[in-house]
Amino acid sequence: MIGLIGAMAVEVEALMAKLTERREERIGMDTFVSGRLFGQEAVLAVCGPGKVNAALCAQSMILHYHPAWVLNLGVAGAGAEGVGIGDMVIATAAVQHDMDTSPIGDPVGMVSKINLVEIPCDAALRERLRQAAEGVGVRVHEGIIATGDQFINRGDVRQRIHERFGAKAVEMEGGAVAQACYMHGVPCGVLRSISDGANGQSDMDYPTFTALAASHSQQVVERLLTAL
Ligand code: ADE
Secondary structure (H helix, E strand, C coil): CEEEEECCHHHCHHHHHHCEEEEEEEECCEEEEEEEECCEEEEEEECCCCHHHHHHHHHHHHHHHCCCEEEEEEEEEECCCCCCCCCEEEEEEEEECCCCCHHHCCCCCCECCCCECCEECCHHHHHHHHHHHHCCCCCEEEEEEEECCCCCCCHHHHHHHHHHHCEEEEECCHHHHHHHHHHHCCCEEEEEEEEECCCCCHHHHHHHHHHHHHHHHHHHHHHHHHHC
16 A cells, blocks of 8 residues: 655646546545546545644555555745756655754754654655656756745745755645654655746646646656656
């Protein structure tokens, strides 16, 4: 069983449409749709935006479906110069850029309890994602993906996150899915396609480019699952 989580319907709906032998189950306020997807047993969910929604959904999925790995896919804002709309970013690790207990002596971004700033993504899954992404015909970057409970639409905020964490993309769920996976010993991946520059134009670019960017991520997953 493979777990796939998007924050919004548009981020998984093309995959949902390809799912056969569908079964739907509700846990709390999350709906899990399982079945066969490109030859694999898979479970899909739309977790809703933000870290708490994402962590709860990932934990329910892990406990109920015991996936061999979980992939969080979807769209993101660009986190660095040289990363553009339509590009793909595969996380080497995820950080939670709004976690900050530095006033009491911790590094900025350190997630208490697991005591990590960078929550690692599975190396073998990353390599598979890279190979799958290369066939989609978009530029592919690998690096840190930064997660926080904010839609970033200011260049100075994006720059601060980049300088602090080296982020290549900013979004709102990956670091929470990665934490849930880490806490349960489940391999994790985060795959994002860039919908906006996380700057003053994001309120225009995000609605314009989200559908295209979301489709890129889902094409990568199709290629990934087909190749397994
Ligand atoms: N997801 C897509 N664009 C984003 C942005 N600019 N900030 C946070 N999450 C995003």
